[in-house]
Amino acid sequence: MSEAHASTLGIIGMGLMGNAVMKMTGAERGWDVDAARCVNAVTAVDVFESCDVVFLCLPNSDVVRDVLEDAKLKLGQIIIDTTTGDPREMAALGAELGMRGVHYLDATVSGSSAQLLQRDVLVMVGGDVAVFEQCREWFAYFAREMVHVGPCGSGAKMKLVTNLVLGLNRAALAEGIAFAQEMELDLAQTLDVMRRSMAYSRIMDTKGEKMITQDFTPQAKLSQHLKDVRLMLSASSIPLPLSEAHRELLEKAEELGYGDADNSAVIQAILKP
Amino acid sequence: MSEAHASTLGIIGMGLMGNAVMKMTGAERGWDVDAARCVNAVTAVDVFESCDVVFLCLPNSDVVRDVLEDAKLKLGQIIIDTTTGDPREMAALGAELGMRGVHYLDATVSGSSAQLLQRDVLVMVGGDVAVFEQCREWFAYFAREMVHVGPCGSGAKMKLVTNLVLGLNRAALAEGIAFAQEMELDLAQTLDVMRRSMAYSRIMDTKGEKMITQDFTPQAKLSQHLKDVRLMLSASSIPLPLSEAHRELLEKAEELGYGDADNSAVIQAILKP
Numbered sequence: 001m002s003e004a005h006a007s008t009l010g011i012i013g014m015g016l017m018g019n020a021v022m023k024m025t026g027a028e029r030g031w032d033v034d035a036a037r038c039v040n041a042v043t044a045v046d047v048f049e050s051c052d053v054v055f056l057c058l059p060n061s062d063v064v065r066d067v068l069e070d071a072k073l074k075l076g077q078i079i080i081d082t083t084t085g086d087p088r089e090m091a092a093l094g095a096e097l098g099m100r101g102v103h104y105l106d107a108t109v110s111g112s113s114a115q116l117l118q119r120d121v122l123v124m125v126g127g128d129v130a131v132f133e134q135c136r137e138w139f140a141y142f143a144r145e146m147v148h149v150g151p152c153g154s155g156a157k158m159k160l161v162t163n164l165v166l167g168l169n170r171a172a173l174a175e176g177i178a179f180a181q182e183m184e185l186d187l188a189q190t191l192d193v194m195r196r197s198m199a200y201s202r203i204m205d206t207k208g209e210k211m212i213t214q215d216f217t218p219q220a221k222l223s224q225h226l227k228d229v230r231l232m233l234s235a236s237s238i239p240l241p242l243s244e245a246h247r248e249l250l251e252k253a254e255e256l257g258y259g260d261a262d263n264s265a266v267i268q269a270i271l272k273p
Numbered sequence: 274m275s276e277a278h279a280s281t282l283g284i285i286g287m288g289l290m291g292n293a294v295m296k297m298t299g300a301e302r303g304w305d306v307d308a309a310r311c312v313n314a315v316t317a318v319d320v321f322e323s324c325d326v327v328f329l330c331l332p333n334s335d336v337v338r339d340v341l342e343d344a345k346l347k348l349g350q351i352i353i354d355t356t357t358g359d360p361r362e363m364a365a366l367g368a369e370l371g372m373r374g375v376h377y378l379d380a381t382v383s384g385s386s387a388q389l390l391q392r393d394v395l396v397m398v399g400g401d402v403a404v405f406e407q408c409r410e411w412f413a414y415f416a417r418e419m420v421h422v423g424p425c426g427s428g429a430k431m432k433l434v435t436n437l438v439l440g441l442n443r444a445a446l447a448e449g450i451a452f453a454q455e456m457e458l459d460l461a462q463t464l465d466v467m468r469r470s471m472a473y474s475r476i477m478d479t480k481g482e483k484m485i486t487q488d489f490t491p492q493a494k495l496s497q498h499l500k501d502v503r504l505m506l507s508a509s510s511i512p513l514p515l516s517e518a519h520r521e522l523l524e525k526a527e528e529l530g531y532g533d534a535d536n537s538a539v540i541q542a543i544l545k546p
Contacts, residue, residue: 087456110470122470147466150458157456161449161463166472168445168515175515176438182510183360183430185423190434193420197383197395199439201474237455239546242441242448245518273512 009138010051012044012067016113017082018057023117024142027055044071053078053138060227061085065093075101078131080138082109084163084228087156087235094127094152103131106152107139108159112219116142123147124162126154160232164243167225167263169201171246174267177211181271187212207264216261223259226250282411283324285317285340289386290355291330296390297415300328317344326351326411333500334358338366348374351404353411355382357436357501360429360508367400367425376404379425380412381432385492389415396420397435399427433505437516440498440536442474444519447540450484454544460485480537489534496532499523 009025011018014032022030022039029047030039041047048054048071056079058064064083073079079102081090090106097104104127111121123139123146125132132148139146149158176199180190191208194200210216229247233240249269256272258265282298284291287305295303295312302320303312314320320327321344329352331337337356346352352375354363360379367377377400384394396412396419398405405421412419422431449472453463464481467473483489502520506513522542529545531538 110466110472122466124466145469147462149462149466154458157453157458158463158466161453161456161458162467162470162472164452165445165449165467165474166470168448169442169472169474171515172438172441172445175441175513176434178511179437179505179509179513180430180434183434183508185427185430185434189420189422190431193383193395193397193422193431194435194438196418197435197439198475198479199383199435199442201438201442202471206471232452235456236452238451238543240448240452241518241522241543242444242515245514249514270511270514 007052007138008050010041010047010054011057012047012054013057013059013063014038015057015059017109017116018055020113020116021055021057021082021142024119025055025138026141027051048073048077052076053080053135056081056083058083061089061093065089068093068097073097073100073102076103078103078105078135080135081106084108084159084231085156086231087153087160090126090156091151091153103128104152105131105135106155107135108155109143110159110162120144124149124155124158126150126156126158127152157235160228160235163225163228164232164240166203167229168242168246170203170207170263171249171266173201173204173208174211174264175270177208178267178270207262210262210264211267214267216258216265218260218262220263221259222250222253222261222263222265225263226254226259280325280411281323283314283320283327284330285320285327286330286332286336287311288330288332290382290389291328293386293389294328294330294355294415297392298328298411299414300324321345321347321350325349326353326408329354329356331356334362334366338362341366341370346370346373346375349376351376351378351408353408354379357381357432357504358429359504360426360433363399363429364424364426376401377425378404378408379428380408381428382416383432383435393417397422397428397431399423399429399431400425430508433501433508436498436501437505437513439476440502441515441519443476443480443536444522444539446474446477446480447484447537448543450481451540451543480535483535483537484540487540489531489538491533491535493536494532495523495526495534495536495538498536499527499532 009027011030014037031041094104252269282300284303287310304314370377525542
């Protein structure tokens with residue numbers, strides 16, 4: 001029996017991502033603030049006490065810290081944090097847990113919970129490289145690829161960088177489509193031409209049609225991306241002028257009432273200036 | 274013998290693009306302000322007088338207008354304008370030439386002259402659809418794909434839209450790499466991760482490495498893209514906030530001395546704020 005199969009797995013945070021991780025890994029216990037979502041656990045303490053490896057699938061670094069403060073962690077236990085959080089917080093957490101003999105990896109996920117269920121996400125991991133190697137087998141349950149990107153906090157950094165570029169590509173697409181609409185070009189043809197040109201970006205495949213048909217049914221919420229953009233700006237030691245303009249656009253879209261809409265609704269802030 | 278082969282082709286403007294079009298089409302005459310570049314022509318008039326189809330490969334709409342003012346055009350002659358120009362100018366030119374019995378297509382090219390020589394560009398054509406159909410055979414000499422996008426001026430509009438998105442994707446990549454550098458991530462790995470993630474854009478394939486190694490040997494000049502961005506902003510009836518921020522970045526890069534450098538040098542304006 002492999003090391004991975006001999007270990008017991010638990011999950012803290014049973015939202016879309018936590019649920020998907022449980023399905024793919026066959027984790028034995030899962031806890032959530034919503035009791036209806038709990039699996040073989042009444043409290044978070046139950047999970048930390050009985051599992052060797054604990055995945056955290058939580059909304060932000062503050063919640064992560066709250067949960068870990070109450071936990072009785074065990075020597076040699078492995079905490080794998082998939083939260084998109086503040087890199088500085090995650091580096092600090094890794095150092096603190098290290099002092100208590102606990103291994104901490106910040107393992108951010110590029111891809112949605114739906115893609116995770118198809119074993120089609122990329123995992124970007126910060127932390128001790130030996131621990132990363134030890135965890136490969138667990139990541140392999142749900143990841144197409146996994147890459148070690150540096151010490152604790154690096155997974156979070158890489159997630160912010162990829163998210164910055166992804167979000168700006170989405171906003172660029174929105175500005176292009178809005179411009180095309182103002183110039184009375186055929187929008188479906190415009191999207192088709194762009195996908196076949198050097199202007200192509202992968203986000204066109206998932207958001208282009210939504211922008212053109214104004215179908216803002218949420219796949220990922222606009223306010224969530226605004227939160228991430230604010231995190232990028234606060235984490236950066238240099239000005240990020242495009243992300244500043246992007247933040248203003250997202251705030252405008254929120255004011256227009258699109259906070260809970262899909263993040264493709266950023267186009268509304270350009271069409272209704 | 275096909276209609277295309279029976280026609281005589283000429284070219285006005287024998288720079289990189291005009292030269293490439295001549296090589297691929299086997300055009301018989303080419304004229305340029307630089308006499309050393311002329312082929313079987315001493316003046317532009319020679320080309321217009323002896324050719325049924327004339328490609329214009331010129332720097333902007335003003336030069337196009339100057340050249341056409343001096344030309345003696347023939348009834349039924351076809352002018353194919355590949356210049357990235359002002360859509361309103363090109364629509365007006367098409368109408369004026371139409372009154373004189375001359376066919377005008379604005380046929381913008383997505384791709385470089387090097388790609389044109391590999392028959393790997395996309396041509397976006399505005400103008401009369403019957404004339405477009407008649408010209409398919411000539412475009413096929415150098416284009417992977419050709420698409421009719423609307424009345425005169427539409428080729429120029431589509432070029433501006435694709436260029437807007439392409440340029441913003443490039444600037445987004447620059448901001449992401451600059452952010453990664455500030456956070457001390459491994460840059461080659463960051464580019465590799467982004468290319469395999471949802472953040473992927475096609476411009477990463479050509480500009481990512483140049484930004485990381487700071488190799489700004491020009492493939493296309495930064496000042497040229499700044500000129501295009503100004504054209505977008507002036508052609509738009511709505512504010513384009515990301516392109517406004519982009520214009521400021523490009524102006525900053527120009528001030529830093531990167532006007533004649535490759536447009537990937539936009540990263541310098543973010544790294545040296």
